[in-house]
Amino acid sequence: MKDWASLTTIEEMEAATNSLLENAEKVGADTWQQRVKNQTPHCGFGEAGTCCRICSMGPCRITKKSPRGICGCDVHGIVARNFLRFTAGGSATHSDHGREIMHTLHQAKEGGNYTVKDPDKLIRIAHEWGVETEGKDIYDLAHEMAEIGLLEYGKPFGTQRFLKRAPEHTQKLWHDAEIEPRAIDREVATALHMTHMGCSSLPEALIRQALRCGLSDGWGGSMMGTEFSDVLFGTPKPLDTTANIGVMEKDNVNIVVHGHDPSLSEMVVHYANDPEMIAYAKSLGAKGITVSGVCCTSNEVAMRHGIPMAGNFLNQENVVLTGACEAIVVDVQCIFPALGPLSKCFHTKFITTSPIARMPDSEFIRFNAETAGENAKAIVKMAIENFKNRKPELVNIPSQKQNARVGYSVEAIVKVLDGVANSQVDEFGTTKPLLECVTSGVLRGAVAMVGCNNPKVRPDSAHVGLMKKLLENDIILIVSGCSAQAAAKAGLMDPVKAKEYCGDGLKRVCELADIPPVLHMGSCVDISRMLILAAELSKDSGIPISQLPVVGCAPEWMSEKAVSIGNYVVASGLDTFLGVDPYVKGSTEVCDWLTGEHGVKDWVEANYTVEQDIEKLGDLMIERIEAKRAALGI
Ligand code: XCC
Ligand code: SF4
Numbered sequence: 244m245k246d247w248a249s250l251t252t253i254e255e256m257e258a259a260t261n262s263l264l265e266n267a268e269k270v271g272a273d274t275w276q277q278r279v280k281n282q283t284p285h286c287g288f289g290e291a292g293t294c295c296r297i298c299s300m301g302p303c304r305i306t307k308k309s310p311r312g313i314c315g316c317d318v319h320g321i322v323a324r325n326f327l328r329f330t331a332g333g334s335a336t337h338s339d340h341g342r343e344i345m346h347t348l349h350q351a352k353e354g355g356n357y358t359v360k361d362p363d364k365l366i367r368i369a370h371e372w373g374v375e376t377e378g379k380d381i382y383d384l385a386h387e388m389a390e391i392g393l394l395e396y397g398k399p400f401g402t403q404r405f406l407k408r409a410p411e412h413t414q415k416l417w418h419d420a421e422i423e424p425r426a427i428d429r430e431v432a433t434a435l436h437m438t439h440m441g442c443s444s445l446p447e448a449l450i451r452q453a454l455r456c457g458l459s460d461g462w463g464g465s466m467m468g469t470e471f472s473d474v475l476f477g478t479p480k481p482l483d484t485t486a487n488i489g490v491m492e493k494d495n496v497n498i499v500v501h502g503h504d505p506s507l508s509e510m511v512v513h514y515a516n517d518p519e520m521i522a523y524a525k526s527l528g529a530k531g532i533t534v535s536g537v538c539c540t541s542n543e544v545a546m547r548h549g550i551p552m553a554g555n556f557l558n559q560e561n562v563v564l565t566g567a568c569e570a571i572v573v574d575v576q577c578i579f580p581a582l583g584p585l586s587k588c589f590h591t592k593f594i595t596t597s598p599i600a601r602m603p604d605s606e607f608i609r610f611n612a613e614t615a616g617e618n619a620k621a622i623v624k625m626a627i628e629n630f631k632n633r634k635p636e637l638v639n640i641p642s643q644k645q646n647a648r649v650g651y652s653v654e655a656i657v658k659v660l661d662g663v664a665n666s667q668v669d670e671f672g673t674t675k676p677l678l679e680c681v682t683s684g685v686l687r688g689a690v691a692m693v694g695c696n697n698p699k700v701r702p703d704s705a706h707v708g709l710m711k712k713l714l715e716n717d718i719i720l721i722v723s724g725c726s727a728q729a730a731a732k733a734g735l736m737d738p739v740k741a742k743e744y745c746g747d748g749l750k751r752v753c754e755l756a757d758i759p760p761v762l763h764m765g766s767c768v769d770i771s772r773m774l775i776l777a778a779e780l781s782k783d784s785g786i787p788i789s790q791l792p793v794v795g796c797a798p799e800w801m802s803e804k805a806v807s808i809g810n811y812v813v814a815s816g817l818d819t820f821l822g823v824d825p826y827v828k829g830s831t832e833v834c835d836w837l838t839g840e841h842g843v844k845d846w847v848e849a850n851y852t853v854e855q856d857i858e859k860l861g862d863l864m865i866e867r868i869e870a871k872r873a874a875l876g877i
């Protein structure tokens with residue numbers, strides 16, 4: 244038995260949360276823990292996906308006694324339509340994030356609020372897209388690329404530009420299955436059209452569109468979001484930071500950033516580091532300013548600036564419950580409307596910034612590219628001036644904190660692993676050293692672990708439990724989103740500590756490359772980085788993605804985005820393991836299409852596994868990885 248004592252355990256994190264819930268009780272605040280109780284048990288029709296309310300003849304609910312809706316739609320059609328709509332919601336959301344980034348790029352200018360921080364990457368993508376760069380001003384090029392990228396959302400003809408990054412084998416599968424995504428918005432619109440009353444009720448057609456709509460996110464909107472965020476804010480490189488609630492500092496003004504779009508958080512971080520602002524904070528009795536984050540906006544600024552990560556999705560109320568949060572500043576997605584009333588129970592300012600995410604009981608400071616600097620400064624100032632309103636008797640910051648090395652973009656992974664094997668690497672580096680580790684068996688394989696928390700799973704227990712199990716089995720982890728933060732909070736991104744929990748092979752790789760065994764690849768849109776890595780591994784080895792000993796996993800997922808992600812990960816050839824059911828269990832046909840041997844697997848060589856028993860989920864992943872190795876004869 245290994246000694247896990249140096250990590251922060253789930254029990255310890257829970258104890259910290261419980262101490263914060265005492266604060267909630269003191270001020271009479273409502274928390275998700277309480278609301279879950281009020282909402283349980285959930286509606287069985289909703290859970291099984293068997294309720295239809297897409298027209299006003301309904302809602303229709305399918306039972307043994309009433310096997311069809313009023314229009315005659317059967318349970319399979321209803322479940323499949325719901326699944327496609329869920330996907331479309333996620334794809335639209337991720338892709339709109341990408342679109343915002345393209346608009347920000349379009350506003351970038353020399354000396355402006357936003358500049359081009361990675362011109363080489365911009366030029367590289369321009370060449371990929373066949374755009375002339377010779378002799379062009381970098382900002383002219385940026386604006387031209389922004390316009391071309393924005394047209395990917397609505398172009399009338401053709402398919403997504405980034406599909407060409409996939410191995411030819413994958414591109415052919417997509418072509419043959421007719422799931423190459425066209426314009427991003429079109430795939431969302433097609434999904435909504437297909438699921439309108441009186442259109443598709445054939446599961447096969449609906450699931451096909453779910454894959455295509457997902458692909459338009461993964462290889463379209465999300466990939467643009469990631470790539471051009473790197474262009475604007477810099478491509479992440481390994482750097483050290485800290486994680487868990489103890490990153491908030493009692494004597495400092497605490498600003499927590501939350502949401503997804505780095506355009507806001509980058510500016511907040513910039514002004515929080517401004518000497519003038521720090522002096523102002525000091526003049527009002529604080530020792531300094533601490534910016535920390537929750538959810539993906541936190542991942543973005545952690546990856547690029549080492550901003551500490553206070554927590555993940557189900558910790559968002561915790562940061563307010565510390566009584567030491569002067570402002571929680573949010574942009575879009577995954578923000579609990581609960582933060583409004585909750586912040587009112589404390590001195591915390593709840594600041595919304597995007598017309599996309601408006602909430603009651605918040606202060607709205609509309610953020611946009613032209614005024615970003617002023618907006619961010621106003622927000623930081625507001626937080627500083629709020630420091631004096633703290634109620635000292637309510638301040639409770641649990642001391643949990645772990646070191647975490649983050650910043651593993653594909654570029655960074657390729658670079659650090661060059662040091663491990665002695666293979667020749669070309670100018671841009673290749674994934675060959677990583678492949679050698681895998682073929683030699685030093686590493687058995689890799690798991691891409693992603694996604695949220697969900698109160699249906701004990702928070703973080705599935706993420707962390709699975710990670711430990713996989714590490715012991717010499718399986719390296721690439722992670723993003725709230726899964727990454729679960730790992731970081733536990734200590735699994737501490738390169739010194741975490742390697743002690745690995746099998747011998749993985750431990751050796753970590754030591755030689757000086758990496759943690761759980762590699763933080765970024766936010767949710769950055770799952771596109773994982774696609775690129777898988778594509779590179781496939782191209783460098785000549786092995787189709789589906790045959791590589793690599794699988795995807797979202798053990799605690801909750802959002803529509805996660806289903807869109809699941810669809811593009813599966814459609815890219817990676818078997819995907821879910822710990823929460825995507826509301827499809829009401830239809831045997833839909834389950835067969837998604838999880839069977841002859842459903843989506845016939846199109847894209849991969850499928851889903853849904854298993855709520857997390858131990859079993861881990862065993863199934865290891866089995867699948869070993870089966871892939873055996874099939875390759877490695
Ligand atoms: Fe949201 Fe991206 Fe999920 Fe976390 S992991 S709860 S989607 S913040 Ni993407
Ligand atoms: Fe009922 Fe059909 Fe209308 Fe759905 S589309 S609510 S199943 S009548």
